[in-house]
Amino acid sequence: MARMSAPDSAPSAPTPATPFERIGGEPRIRQLVDRFYDLMDLEPGYAELRASHGTTLDDARDKLFWFLCGWLGGPDHYQSRFGHPRLRARHMPFSIGILERDQWVACMDQAMGEVGVSDDLRARLNESFMGTADWMRNRGG
DSSP states (O other), X not given: OOOOOOOSXXXXXXXXXXXXXXXXXXXXXXXXXXXXXXXXHXXXXXXXXXXXXXXXXXXXXXXXXXXXXXXXXXXXXXXXXXXXXXXHHHHTTSOOOHHHHHHXXXXXXXXXXXXXXXXXXXXXXXXXXXXXXXXXXXXXX
């Protein structure tokens, strides 16, 4: 009687998806960024944040989209155009205090909710966004 041998290797578990893949790739990141800036323009609760962005949001929309693609584990569009993000240095010309930090995080959280980012990923990203936004503060109030 022939003996059956065990398979050489057990099936491997799927590789965990990057946040970029989990969120839905470039189309969903573009949707998220556009909703974020639309909310900033529309919602009175984000007035101070909006005021810190100047008259047009077009350049900011592209730069955040390019940055988030790479930061979430997708293509490094931002770095290929501008080099290292140097977030703190690039944001020094803007007055960022606790109010602007909190409005940025709240606006992004609202945008993530409205475009359907999963609750677990949304919670993880909110934690990262708050840490980064707090690090970007360049004034106390």
